[in-house]
Amino acid sequence: xxxxxxxxxxxxxxxxxxxxxxxxxxxxxxxxxxxxxxxxxxxxxxxxxxxxxxxxxxxxxxxxxxxxxxxxxxxxxxxxxxxxxxxxxxxxxxxxxxxxxxxxxxxxxxxxxxxxxxxxxxxxxxxxxxxxxxxxxxxxxxxxxxxxxxxxxxxxxxxxxxxxxxxxxxxxxxxxxxxxxxxxxxxxxxxxxxxxxxxxxxxxxxxxxxxxxxxxxxxxxxxxxxxxxxxxxxxxxxxxxxxxxxxxxxxxxxxxxxxxxxxxxxxxxxxxxxxxxxxxxxxxxxxxxxxxxxxxxxxxxxxxxxxxxxxxxxxxxxxxxxxxxxxxxxxxxxxxxxxxxxx
Amino acid sequence: xxxxxxxxxxxxxxxxxxxxxxxxxxxxxxxxxxxxxxxxxxxxxxxxxxxxxxxxxxxxxxxxxxxxxxxxxxxxxxxxxxxxxxxxxxxxxxxxxxxxxxxxxxxxxxxxxxxxxxxxxxxxxxxxxxxxxxxxxxxxxxxxxxxxxxxxxxxxxxxxxxxxxxxxxxxxxxxxxxxxxxxxxxxxxxxxxxxxxxxxxxxxxxxxxxxxxxxxxxxxxxxxxxxxxxxxxxxxxxxxxxxxxxxxxxxxxxxxxxxxxxxxxxxxxxxxxxxxxxxxxxxxxxxxxxxxxxxxxxxxxxxxxxxxxxxxxxxxxxxxxxxxxxxxxxxxxxxxxxxxxxx
DNA sequence: TATATTAATGTTAGCGCTAACATATATCAA
DNA sequence: TTGATATATGTTAGCGCTAACATTAATATA
Numbered sequence: 155x156x157x158x159x160x161x162x163x164x165x166x167x168x169x170x171x172x173x174x175x176x177x178x179x180x181x182x183x184x185x186x187x188x189x190x191x192x193x194x195x196x197x198x199x200x201x202x203x204x205x206x207x208x209x210x211x212x213x214x215x216x217x218x219x220x221x222x223x224x225x226x227x228x229x230x231x232x233x234x235x236x237x238x239x240x241x242x243x244x245x246x247x248x249x250x251x252x253x254x255x256x257x258x259x260x261x262x263x264x265x266x267x268x269x270x271x272x273x274x275x276x277x278x279x280x281x282x283x284x285x286x287x288x289x290x291x292x293x294x295x296x297x298x299x300x301x302x303x304x305x306x307x308x309x310x311x312x313x314x315x316x317x318x319x320x321x322x323x324x325x326x327x328x329x330x331x332x333x334x335x336x337x338x339x340x341x342x343x344x345x346x347x348x349x350x351x352x353x354x355x356x357x358x359x360x361x362x363x364x365x366x367x368x369x370x371x372x373x374x375x376x377x378x379x380x381x382x383x384x385x386x387x388x389x390x391x392x393x394x395x396x397x398x399x400x401x402x403x404x405x406x407x408x409x410x411x412x413x414x415x416x417x418x419x420x421x422x423x424x425x426x427x428x429x430x431x432x433x434x435x436x437x438x439x440x441x442x443x444x445x446x447x448x449x450x451x452x453x454x455x456x457x458x459x460x461x462x463x464x465x466x467x468x469x470x471x472x473x474x475x476x477x478x479x480x481x482x483x484x485x486x487x488x489x490x491x492x493x494x495x496x497x
Numbered sequence: 498x499x500x501x502x503x504x505x506x507x508x509x510x511x512x513x514x515x516x517x518x519x520x521x522x523x524x525x526x527x528x529x530x531x532x533x534x535x536x537x538x539x540x541x542x543x544x545x546x547x548x549x550x551x552x553x554x555x556x557x558x559x560x561x562x563x564x565x566x567x568x569x570x571x572x573x574x575x576x577x578x579x580x581x582x583x584x585x586x587x588x589x590x591x592x593x594x595x596x597x598x599x600x601x602x603x604x605x606x607x608x609x610x611x612x613x614x615x616x617x618x619x620x621x622x623x624x625x626x627x628x629x630x631x632x633x634x635x636x637x638x639x640x641x642x643x644x645x646x647x648x649x650x651x652x653x654x655x656x657x658x659x660x661x662x663x664x665x666x667x668x669x670x671x672x673x674x675x676x677x678x679x680x681x682x683x684x685x686x687x688x689x690x691x692x693x694x695x696x697x698x699x700x701x702x703x704x705x706x707x708x709x710x711x712x713x714x715x716x717x718x719x720x721x722x723x724x725x726x727x728x729x730x731x732x733x734x735x736x737x738x739x740x741x742x743x744x745x746x747x748x749x750x751x752x753x754x755x756x757x758x759x760x761x762x763x764x765x766x767x768x769x770x771x772x773x774x775x776x777x778x779x780x781x782x783x784x785x786x787x788x789x790x791x792x793x794x795x796x797x798x799x800x801x802x803x804x805x806x807x808x809x810x811x812x813x814x815x816x817x818x819x820x821x822x823x824x825x826x827x828x829x830x831x832x833x834x835x836x837x838x839x840x
Numbered sequence: 841t842a843t844a845t846t847a848a849t850g851t852t853a854g855c856g857c858t859a860a861c862a863t864a865t866a867t868c869a870a
Numbered sequence: 871t872t873g874a875t876a877t878a879t880g881t882t883a884g885c886g887c888t889a890a891c892a893t894t895a896a897t898a899t900a
Contacts, residue, residue, distance in 0.1 A: 163622075178879065215856035534848055
């Protein structure tokens, strides 16, 4: 029993199975892979014996022959942000259906680590890469050179434009504009904005949407009320503290934010200052992550279909892998307003 | 430039680099892998040319030779549960430091999918497996047979005992006992329990801890007050509704739960019934996930060091891979009480 | 000077598998 | 009966790399 096992790796090989059966490796290979021209009887015997011997095909060897690994790499900037696990869930579902396996890496918003991971995944010969870039990315040239190697890439959520790489995200600009318009329609006039990093699409697009809404309604854009908060709770909190420190006449009556974590941090600051939401100051987020419905007061925000983003990105990547001439697309999913009590 | 690229895969091979240099593949291989007996001058030239040609070593081929893939597989029951992304973050950090790559699969609490994933990962020849089993697991024999193949396994959070496989978790029984004792010390006497699935360690151990605390304080164990809620919000909510439907004299004055999602669901039910927490009914959770501090009222719960669980599990697995005679351990991390306002 | 030792490089074989070609046997039409 | 066709199986070579052994050149030792 254990004697059938390969000395080197501990697993049974095709050769061992074929020897036991008195057949050539090729016939056994054909039988196990549903190739034509195998006697049904032979096939049955092969399957039985392979099963008995607990043969597991070695995909490493298969991959070397076929130069396909049925493996994709996913680069996440921060798995701690509730948005991303949902995206991963979507990706995993699609990828699993297609019998691919998923390598996960977490860059922790560190571009150097992101580069290292991408190179490691290339060495592992992944068939494709699903990337959401870290914030502190500096050189586009890296992605250009990666792209030149011919590996298939799809960006999601945080995209880089102009590289000829497909992207799956939400219509950030429009959604950001809508939620700002909603604040305006509620009668708020001094609206502040906690912005994300401008280098990344989501940072830029959401800020643009905010600005558009203001100018559409002839509201002045007070640059003192636009503060970069990054994408975290802490960033949101300290940005809000700066706003609260402004003189009374400048202080905003409402705050729009680049994402929910940032809004949650801001809420903390507002509460600590002893102010009431939305009476003293209204606030809205962007993401609709798990905490948004639970915080007091429940947060008005934009629902980003995270799971859907993951699914679509994975689908697009698999198509790009399968079909050499797959077009480059900019897929924008619809984000929708979720009106709760914080505004 | 592009002409140096391999026709088959689009990437440059060792052979191509060696031909360009007029050296044998072996010398180039030695130079690139920091092996001894290479002329420093040669090494420098090799590194330069390899870099110029954008050579990326093919780990698939390396793995076939070495029968090591520097790859581990992680099986998560539900990445949507906030606890698990944190665990994954811990795993990823350790694994990355050791230059391993991580395959992530999400079983969605489906044991059939879990088995499929494990088999797929075995075919991919991962060096080890980090597993948190799904709830609906029925046959232990599967794990027994997997273990026989010699693959290294470490369980985390949800373990199966008696298989001779290491496990990293928290001291569930004791922590559950402590939080129940805390409720008792606050004067509650009719304490209900929303329990998890008993087949899984966390379900059993936490319930045991709860029971121990009651019997230590000579409180009667009313089996009507122990309801299986599963591990989700919905389960918690409907279990709580059953408790609220009890006759007045039976109705609990406090509820302990198997985990935070379950507690959060129960809180919803209590609020919908128009009752006040903790005045009408107190509630405590178990996990300390992101929402626990934010819900109204903030949830008293047990802090499970998720990130630490991930790190320790990954460390143990890497040690088990490296060291053939690594001992089988049951690592219990300390969970600590987090007292907030729900009790 | 002859010989042992070390350093630098090369050659061969094989990891586990499959594509592509080769062979043997059975089946069929003319 | 003959060769053509289909079916079932086998053989060879090679995917990209490295371990193990082989060779050559350079240096040290007696």
